[in-house]
Amino acid sequence: MSFKIQIEGSDVAFDCASSENLLDAAMRQGIEMPYSCRKGVCGNCKGRVVQGELVVGTQGGSQEAGIRQPDEHLFCRAQPASDLCIAPKTWHRVDPAARKTLQAKVFKKIQVAPDVTLLHLRFPAGVRVKFKAGQYLQVLLPDGQRRSYSMANAPHESDAVQLHIRNLPQGHFSAALLKNLQVGEMLTLELPHGDFWLRQDSERPMLMVAGGTGFAPIKSIVDHIVRQKLQRAVHLYWGARTQEGIYAADVLTRWAQQLPGLVVHTVFSDVTDANTWSGRVGLVHDAVRADYADLSGWDVYACGGMPMVTALRDVCAQLGLPDANFYSDAFVG
Numbered sequence: 001m002s003f004k005i006q007i008e009g010s011d012v013a014f015d016c017a018s019s020e021n022l023l024d025a026a027m028r029q030g031i032e033m034p035y036s037c038r039k040g041v042c043g044n045c046k047g048r049v050v051q052g053e054l055v056v057g058t059q060g061g062s063q064e065a066g067i068r069q070p071d072e073h074l075f076c077r078a079q080p081a082s083d084l085c086i087a088p089k090t091w092h093r094v095d096p097a098a099r100k101t102l103q104a105k106v107f108k109k110i111q112v113a114p115d116v117t118l119l120h121l122r123f124p125a126g127v128r129v130k131f132k133a134g135q136y137l138q139v140l141l142p143d144g145q146r147r148s149y150s151m152a153n154a155p156h157e158s159d160a161v162q163l164h165i166r167n168l169p170q171g172h173f174s175a176a177l178l179k180n181l182q183v184g185e186m187l188t189l190e191l192p193h194g195d196f197w198l199r200q201d202s203e204r205p206m207l208m209v210a211g212g213t214g215f216a217p218i219k220s221i222v223d224h225i226v227r228q229k230l231q232r233a234v235h236l237y238w239g240a241r242t243q244e245g246i247y248a249a250d251v252l253t254r255w256a257q258q259l260p261g262l263v264v265h266t267v268f269s270d271v272t273d274a275n276t277w278s279g280r281v282g283l284v285h286d287a288v289r290a291d292y293a294d295l296s297g298w299d300v301y302a303c304g305g306m307p308m309v310t311a312l313r314d315v316c317a318q319l320g321l322p323d324a325n326f327y328s329d330a331f332v333g
């Protein structure tokens with residue numbers, strides 16, 4: 001059974017079956033809403049159901065996912081039991097045909113840290129793919145599974161992609177397949193995906209926070225800012241366990257010359273002897289809490305593990321940041 005889903009304050013509506021969630025149905029019909037994990041964990045897809053009923057068991061969500069009010073729901077979980085009127089946090093129309101599936105050739109594979117591999121993939125000659133700085137792609141694996149990785153290159157480099165892959169010991173792609181992947185081999189990609197991208201219509205200063213390989217989409221965004229000569233203040237925090245986790249120090253050095261206003265902090269969580277260490281020690285969201293008294297006038301972009309993103313969202317809220325100005329992409333296992 002299918003229902004009509006109206007977006008509050010607009011004449012836009014889409015169809016959604018009672019067996020489908022609101023987010024998937026909207027995206028299938030070219031309406032993009034905020035999301036990240038699509039597993040009911042990160043809270044990015046939270047919105048209000050103004051009118052109508054949801055299928056029992058698909059309502060609500062956890063406190064951790066930011067659900068506080070009875071009319072708030074996670075749209076990646078919510079399924080309609082009647083026609084609905086909904087109020088997503090933001091929405092916009094996209095062209096579903098803009099997403100492409102293509103073969104890309106492994107051009108370079110570089111181990112840049114004990115647990116991080118940089119993969120450079122080239123599209124076939126003459127093929128270019130439009131994406132926004134910060135978005136991700138999916139690698140389509142032979143067994144039908146998919147793995148998501150952010151593009152680390154800026155959108156003007158549209159004939160190739162650079163991926164930063166954390167080598168998880170049990171990772172289906174990052175351990176089993178990546179290890180044997182050779183230069184010259186082909187991978188099937190689908191792109192672009194994702195709501196984590198640079199909002200260029202804002203002039204607010206930007207606080208960018210990366211955890212580990214969450215640096216990849218941040219790199220795409222900052223490279224895009226450099227390329228576009230955007231006049232935005234950028235403060236960057238990059239959290240890693242040890243200094244080896246700052247696997248793109250050359251990029252930070254380049255940005256220091258290209259973006260005079262850039263402020264960079266590296267923060268290390270696993271340095272036990274602070275006396276022999278001159279950098280910052282601790283968790284990256286604590287560093288943000290220590291450094292700012294008021295974030296109400298900022299835009300915050302965060303990418304990393306779910307615990308980091310969740311903790312940072314709370315810190316930012318405590319420091320006055322409106323939820324609509326917190327953009328995040330969280331890794332969910």
Ligand code: FES
Nearest residue numbers: 036038041043076
């Ligand atoms: S909770 Fe719905 S996208 Fe993460």
